[in-house]
Amino acid sequence: PAAKPLAGRHILITSGPTHEPIDPVRYIANRSSGKQGHAIAAAAAAAGARVTLVSGPVTLADPAGVTTIHVETASAMLAAVERALPADAAIMAAAVADWRVAREGTEKIKKDGSGLPPALALVENPDILATVGQLGPARPKLVVGFAAETENLIANAQAKLARKGADWIVANDVSPETGVMGGNANTVRIVSKDGVEDWPLMDKAEVARRLIERIAAHFAP
């Protein structure tokens, strides 16, 4: 196999959580370290691809040899992804917050003394994977999503594949007892229209390398 099997390819990756501000000091977020998405970006660069990584707030360093764009919110992540297109493949590994508050407070919300909490009206965020998966001519040839589930892993991943227009879903069980969240290891299954591939437990860097290997094979002449 070629040392740089993805030379000449542009791979677009999202990673990390998004933060959706409630007011200047508070936000809504998903739990996500960004470790898996950042590892995929590094592996894609090592395979010779030009890599754009759109990252939410993480404590990780920007991977070497990767163009990293830092964003905070889902809306900003979608805008950055759209600006980064066209791409040969899009790998959407970010844990995007499903909702943001309808009206972000310009001042810190104070307890009003009534003992009643403030009502936060939420609105749904754009689905970045679904947007990219359902693009017309600008759709990347290969669109890969993730499905972190705590139950009905395969059924949920298959539903996501169809609903979001993805080619592959990397499904993982993130039940608390698995230690996947924030940890270094992952057990994933690759769900596509061709079926389900079970991968053994491995660290996130190895998941990234194998995923990039599979993508390179997909693009191989």
Ligand code: C5P
């Ligand atoms: O629906 P769910 O959030 O479980 O789907 C996970 C997949 O969809 C991941 O690939 C994630 O990056 C992507 N996603 C997204 N934008 C959203 C929600 C999820 O890109 N608003």
